[in-house]
Amino acid sequence: MLKTEQNMGLLAEVTMRHTPGDGVHETAIPGLGLIRQSQPTEPLQILHHPAVCIIAQGEKEVALADLRYCYNPAKYLVVSVDLPLSGQVTKASPELPYLCVRIDLDAAMLASVLTEKGASAIAKGSVERGLFISDMSSDLAGAAIRLVRLLDEPEHIPFLAPLLLREIYYRLLAGEQSGAVRHIATAGSKIHQIGRAIAWIKEHYAQPFSIEVVANEARMSPSAFHHYFREVTAMSPLQYQKQVRLQEARRLMVGGAFDAAAAGYEVGYESPSQFTREYRRLFGAPPVRDVTRLRAQGLDLQTA
CATH class of the missing domain: 1.10.10.60 (Homeodomain-like)
Structure with missing residues (x-):
């Protein structure tokens, strides 16, 4: 446990070095993003793509429908399919900002590692939730540190990044949630x-x-x-479709190219009143007020 805590401290240091300000920082390593927030945030709804999220410092709460998950440097989060999530940074300050390492999941690479590892097959008909949280290990934290440190030596990224990503996938398959990870990598699951x-x-x-x-x-x-x-x-599938529609409409309005009526029509709503009603129910405010707030606060709709 002490080694894990020490490694998370090192991960926070190297992540801080490569996040000059708040927001999402995509990196020279394909699929690696670093996130920094200097204060707690309001809940923000996004369509989260498959990824591993490791918090190096701070805390966050994530909601999937009525389910809530809290995680911090002692835990890591895995999203295995595109999911409409609400995320809220709950612990952060200018002195100790929220720092997160997001590693997009490459299903083909994960399947390759699974094949080489020779893990047991999943049970026929079994299924796992598309999001889970697991205890952080010192080995996984160490691999994440080495991956982020590659940003200090960009000339080595093409050769070493794929090896370190494979190690991270191996650690996931060897962890306590190996069964859930195998579902992601197994064709036909x-x-x-x-x-x-x-x-x-x-x-x-x-x-x-x-x-x-x-x-x-x-x-x-x-x-x-x-x-x-x-x-x-x-x-349900229809609830999923509704969330995708509303989140896409929000993205179109924040981008400035669409007003509320046009955005609602673009994503499939024929009734402006129904669009406004369902938008308010999901985001807590009508479209114009919500989008004005997002622009004023400079919130990133891709924050992990």
């Missing part, structure tokens, strides 16, 4: 089937759809699909 359906919904979110059509994308019966989709995402 329920996570993969639901992932296909999610990709279809994201592509066609502005259009009405039937459960039968999306279930066919997942290669499942409608009843099985509805059950497994809720197990993975904690919401």
